[in-house]
Amino acid sequence: MSPSVPIAIERLRYRVGDLPILNGVDITVTSPGITAIIGANGAGKSVLLRLIDGLLVPTSGTIRIGASAGSRPGTAFVFQRPGMVRASVAANVSLALAPLGLDAGERRERVRAALDHVGLGDRAGAPATRLSGGEQQRLALARAWARKPDLLLLDEPTANLDPASAQAIEELVASMARAGTKVVLVSHNLGQVMRLAEDVVVLADGLAVEHGPARSLLSSPRSPQARAYLAGELPWTSFAAHS
Amino acid sequence: MFQTLQDTLSRIAALDPEVIAIAGLSLRVSLSAVGLATLVGVPLGGLVAVASFRGRRAVVGLLNAAMGLPPVVIGLVLYLLLSRSGPFGGLGLLFTPSAMIAAQTILVVPLIAALTRQIVADAEDHLGEQLRSLGLGRVRRAAILIFDTRFSLVTAILAAFGRAISEIGAVLVVGGNIDGYTRTMTTAISLETQKGDLPLALALGIVLIAIVVAVSAVASLLRSYAMRAYG
Amino acid sequence: MDLLRRSFLSLGLLAVVGSSGLTTALARAEPAETITVASTTSTEQSGLFKDLLPKFTQSSGIGVKVVALGTGQALDAARRGDADVALVHDTAAEETFVAEGWSTKRYPVMYNDFVIVGPKDDPAGAAGASVVEALRRISAAKAPFVSRGDRSGTHSAELRYWKEAGLDLGAIRGDWYKEVGQGMGPALTTASATNAYVLSDRGTWLSFKNRGDLKILVEGDKRLFNQYGAMLVNPEKHPHVKAKAGQAFIDWLVSAPGQAAIAAYRIGGEQLFFPNAGTK
Numbered sequence: 148m149s150p151s152v153p154i155a156i157e158r159l160r161y162r163v164g165d166l167p168i169l170n171g172v173d174i175t176v177t178s179p180g181i182t183a184i185i186g187a188n189g190a191g192k193s194v195l196l197r198l199i200d201g202l203l204v205p206t207s208g209t210i211r212i213g214a215s216a217g218s219r220p221g222t223a224f225v226f227q228r229p230g231m232v233r234a235s236v237a238a239n240v241s242l243a244l245a246p247l248g249l250d251a252g253e254r255r256e257r258v259r260a261a262l263d264h265v266g267l268g269d270r271a272g273a274p275a276t277r278l279s280g281g282e283q284q285r286l287a288l289a290r291a292w293a294r295k296p297d298l299l300l301l302d303e304p305t306a307n308l309d310p311a312s313a314q315a316i317e318e319l320v321a322s323m324a325r326a327g328t329k330v331v332l333v334s335h336n337l338g339q340v341m342r343l344a345e346d347v348v349v350l351a352d353g354l355a356v357e358h359g360p361a362r363s364l365l366s367s368p369r370s371p372q373a374r375a376y377l378a379g380e381l382p383w384t385s386f387a388a389h390s
Numbered sequence: 391m392f393q394t395l396q397d398t399l400s401r402i403a404a405l406d407p408e409v410i411a412i413a414g415l416s417l418r419v420s421l422s423a424v425g426l427a428t429l430v431g432v433p434l435g436g437l438v439a440v441a442s443f444r445g446r447r448a449v450v451g452l453l454n455a456a457m458g459l460p461p462v463v464i465g466l467v468l469y470l471l472l473s474r475s476g477p478f479g480g481l482g483l484l485f486t487p488s489a490m491i492a493a494q495t496i497l498v499v500p501l502i503a504a505l506t507r508q509i510v511a512d513a514e515d516h517l518g519e520q521l522r523s524l525g526l527g528r529v530r531r532a533a534i535l536i537f538d539t540r541f542s543l544v545t546a547i548l549a550a551f552g553r554a555i556s557e558i559g560a561v562l563v564v565g566g567n568i569d570g571y572t573r574t575m576t577t578a579i580s581l582e583t584q585k586g587d588l589p590l591a592l593a594l595g596i597v598l599i600a601i602v603v604a605v606s607a608v609a610s611l612l613r614s615y616a617m618r619a620y621g
Numbered sequence: 622m623d624l625l626r627r628s629f630l631s632l633g634l635l636a637v638v639g640s641s642g643l644t645t646a647l648a649r650a651e652p653a654e655t656i657t658v659a660s661t662t663s664t665e666q667s668g669l670f671k672d673l674l675p676k677f678t679q680s681s682g683i684g685v686k687v688v689a690l691g692t693g694q695a696l697d698a699a700r701r702g703d704a705d706v707a708l709v710h711d712t713a714a715e716e717t718f719v720a721e722g723w724s725t726k727r728y729p730v731m732y733n734d735f736v737i738v739g740p741k742d743d744p745a746g747a748a749g750a751s752v753v754e755a756l757r758r759i760s761a762a763k764a765p766f767v768s769r770g771d772r773s774g775t776h777s778a779e780l781r782y783w784k785e786a787g788l789d790l791g792a793i794r795g796d797w798y799k800e801v802g803q804g805m806g807p808a809l810t811t812a813s814a815t816n817a818y819v820l821s822d823r824g825t826w827l828s829f830k831n832r833g834d835l836k837i838l839v840e841g842d843k844r845l846f847n848q849y850g851a852m853l854v855n856p857e858k859h860p861h862v863k864a865k866a867g868q869a870f871i872d873w874l875v876s877a878p879g880q881a882a883i884a885a886y887r888i889g890g891e892q893l894f895f896p897n898a899g900t901k
Contacts, residue, residue, distance in 0.1 A: 200523050223523075230520035232538045242534060246525040274619070294524075474702030474859055482861065484703050485657060485688055566688035568657075569671065584806025585666050586813075586831030 152213050152297045152329045153177045154199070156355075159208035161194055168194050170353035171208070176346070181320070181330040183340040183361065186350035187376055192333045195350065196300050199331065200224045212298060223291035227303040229283040231275040236267055236286055239275045243290040261293035262286075265319060281312025288319050299323060301332045305339065317343060337377070341365060349373040397589030402596060408570075413597055416575040417605075419487055420555035423494030424502075428547055431499045435506025436532035439514055453507060456500030461493075462559030468493050469563050485566040490574070493560035498550040505546035510535045544613050548606050555602060575601070655684035656866045659696070659704035661774055662804035664849075665689035667733075667824030667893055672886045677873050683866045691804070693772035699723060699852070702859035705867035708851045708874075710774040715850045724852035730874050731883050731894045732848045735778060737839035738809070738826060739764075739818035747818065748838040753786035755839045760788055763797040765817035769808050770800025778847060779820045785844070809835075822847060824893040849894075851875075875899065 159172040168191045176182050184192050197203040199210055200222050212222070223243075231239055240258045249257070262268045265285040270278070275286060284304060291299055301320065305313035313336075321343060324330045334340050340347060340361060347364045349357040351372035357364060368374045438449055470476050472484040472492075483489045513535045521531045536543065558576035565572035567581065575598040582591035664670065665687060674685045690698060692709040699707040700723050708730065709715060719727050737755050739747060745762040747755035759766055769776040783790045790798075799817070801808050805825040812819035813833035821829075826837070839845075851871045856864040873879045880896035887893065 197519075202519060202523055224520075226520060228516070230517040232517065232534055233541075234537065242526075243524045245530060246527070290524075474861060476701075479702065480861075485686065566657075566686075568686040568688060569665075571686050581666070581806075584662070584804050584810070585825075586806055586810055586829040588831055 154182075154298075154329075154331070155209075155211040156199075157209050157211075159195075159198065159210060160206045161191070161198060161203065162206045167353055169198075172350075172353070172355045174348055174355050174358060176329075176331075178345050179324075179327070179329060180345040181324050181332055181343045183332045183334055183344035183347045184350055185334065185337070185340060185347060185376065187379075190350040191353050192350050193302055196224070196302050196331065196333055199298075200300050221294055221296040222298040222300060223294050223296035224300045225284070225287045225291050225302070225304050227306050229287035231278075231283055231286065233274065233276050235272050236262065236275045236278070237271040239286060240290050240293050243294055247294065257293045257295075261289040264292060265289040266315075279312075281308050281315065284308060284312065284316055285319065288316065288323075292319075292323060296328060299328050299330045301330065301334075303333055303335065305334075305336065313339070337365065349376065351376065394589050394592065398592040398596065401589050401593035409594065409597065411570070412573055412578050412594075413575055413601060415487065415573070416555055416598070417601060419490045419561070419574060420494060420551060422491045423554050424498060424547060424551045426491070426495045427498040427502050427550060430495075431502030431550075432506050432536060432543060433532065434499075435503040435508075436510045436536045437528065438503070439507045439510035440518070440531045440535065441528050450504075450507060453500050453504040457504050459497060459500060460559065461497055461557040462563065464496050465493055465560035465563030468496065468560070472564065484564060485568060485572060487565070487572055489564040490561045490572060493564045494554040494557065497557060497560055498554050501553060502546055502550045505549065506536070506543060509539045509542045509546065513539045541613050541617055544609055548609050551605060552602055556598070653682050653684075654863065654866050655686055656705040656863050656870060657686045657688060657703070658706045658708055658870070659688050659690060659698045660708045661692050661695060661710060662689045662806070663710075663773070663775060663822045663825045664708065666804070666806055666828065667822070668828050668888065669824065669883075669886055669894060673879075673882055676882050677870060677879070680878070681866075681869055681873065683869060685870060691769075691771045691773035692777070696723075699854050702854065702862065704854060705863045706851060706853055706870055708849060710847050710849045711777050712848050712850065714774075714777070715852065718852060722855060723858060724855050726852065728851045728871050728875050728898065729900050730849045730851050730898055731880075731896045732846050733894045734823050734840065735775070735820055735845040735847055736823050736826060736837045737818060738812065738821050738835045739838045740816045741834050741836050743838055745818070750839060752782050752839055752842045752844050756782055756786045756788065759818050760793050760797075763795065765797050765799070765812075765815055767808050767812040767815070767817045767819040768798065768800045769805065769820075770802045771804070773804070774847070775805060775820060775822060782820070782844065823891075824888070827888040827891055827893060848897075 154174065154176040156172055156174040159169055160167070161169040172195065184195065186192050194203065198205055199212070232242065237258050240261055241254060244254050244257060259268070262271055265288055267282065267286055267289060275283070278286060304320070305316050308316065317339060320330060320332070332343060344361040346359060347361045348355050349364070349368070349370065349372065356372045357368060357370040364373070365377065368377055438446065438453070468489065469484065471478050472481065472489055473479055474484070483492070510532065517535060517538060518531070521534060526534065556576060558580055561572070561574050562577050562580070565574070565577065567573050567577040575594060579591050579594045579598065582594060670687050674687070678684055688698065688704060692711045692714060695707055695709050696714060696718055698704050707718070707724070715727050718724055737747065737752065745759045745764040747758050750758065768779055780790070799811065801811050805821055806829065808819055809821060809825065809829050810831060811817070813831055813835050816834060851874055853864060853867045853871055854862045856862045875898035880898055883894050883896045884892065
């Protein structure tokens, strides 16, 4: 597989009208595997992910992925809510391959392999919009995987799923990372971040306030914003037990 | 009133080949117009929905306003264009079914395009980002969203058919209501009303309604069949 | 992409439906040769053409398409070149049409007559009077009167009668005088609904089914005769005019068989049109 992609983000600003969302984000990622972005609602995590994908255009600053700034390697984006076209499961994967200019045989083969990989091989002909939420998110991963991306962006991919479905997604993401795809994950689920991520970026007030290895950052955050965010994590025990 | 109703029913029972020919012409003209308008209007509406360009809001406003174009004005403008003394007089199309098809096509293109734009724009709200992140260009995105919303688009096309087959202003002016050649259901109804033959006019009206109901019933049957297969 | 191909396929299918409709609509045109005749709504609504045209087509092989308009509109359509022949009933306007060179000759074909129709109880006491006297009584009584008001031959005849009655319509008109701006049928419908007097051609009245309480009150006055003329549109003005076929239609109308066919058309036993080719 392709080598992991270094990501270099410098002085990245993004504004919607007069409203600043990102105020000069600097992040350099050199490690392979999974990088998690955490932070409170409104910190700009999803916007950052969309800027990396090219869905949004920065107000100023640069994002470099791979060796050169010019040619962007294949990225794939998996959203919190998978968007499926009213067509078969296979067609939904196939349409993701349209811009790649593959011949029909190669395309069919990739669709089949991707569906087998996520365990939907026997549902290829079913209407995609009739799948359960977990199955749809697996299909979204298959759609991303079929493109053989160098960089996979995940925006809270398990936020709407039950624990079993979430676990299936986590296993798939981990396997893709092991296979050499660089993964950037936005998540509120700190358990998930702990299980999956090599390194963690904390976003607060439109800035990257802290960046470090997952284990050390989550257990002993240095910045006050990261401490506040992590302290706000709901306790595992119920409120009632404290009273 | 009761007498009229009774006369009407007996007229329907005795519908002759002439009425069937008139109904056939109405169907042919309006289906052709809606078919052509779909070819133009659906891609147009889809592209306007996904593309971003200067003046897009103006185009959308224009399309929405053009939904309400008065048929008789379209008929009049087309009459002046197609008249032998007009710029396209050489085609000899005035007072022909082709002129009526052209008029109804112009009438319903904005309707189909505007409704398509709205439907596709709604679909774009939840699918657009996904499709853009796949690196699909605007033509492909429009095509996929049109495919995605095909069941709703059937309703838009049916609305266009209803408007086309029930309008009289445009077909009367450019068709001329020529007996056996350009007489449609609506112009025939109008003529019989003018002649004071209300039972016959009403009978024709009921036939027209039956046609519209039948076409939309067939369309929604096909639609629900297809939806069962492809939810 | 399979999905795209399918969506374009379904669009294509619609296109085929559409264009096949177009071609069948086109293919349905014309016997061997077909002419377009601009005529009047009253002639169309009298049912004369339905009876007359098949006879002409049978003897000549020429199809006739009639566009029924008011006399003024019919002459306009002919001026624009949108008809080959005009068959209308407004002698003065027809003579102007010829004088302007839009046609080279006007052929008198037939006449029918106008009648004044009004409520059975005749509040103005117009029954049996001459047309000008009837109009004087109607206006004096301010009894409801419906006018076509649409530049048709019937409308211009009505205006002529008011003038001949020595009445200035502009000065005397009021609520009792209603212009409908439509064909003979709608004018009769309005009169029937409001129990008003109205000037109608006999043919439309006879084939009119929704009479209500109306009946003929004034008829037979010489002034009420309504002359029809036929004119071929001048091919020098409009080269596409089917001059030969158009002239053949006019020649047939004024020939013995054509005149006989006109005389033979009846509704409920009553003759509507009286052939008088070659009179004036």
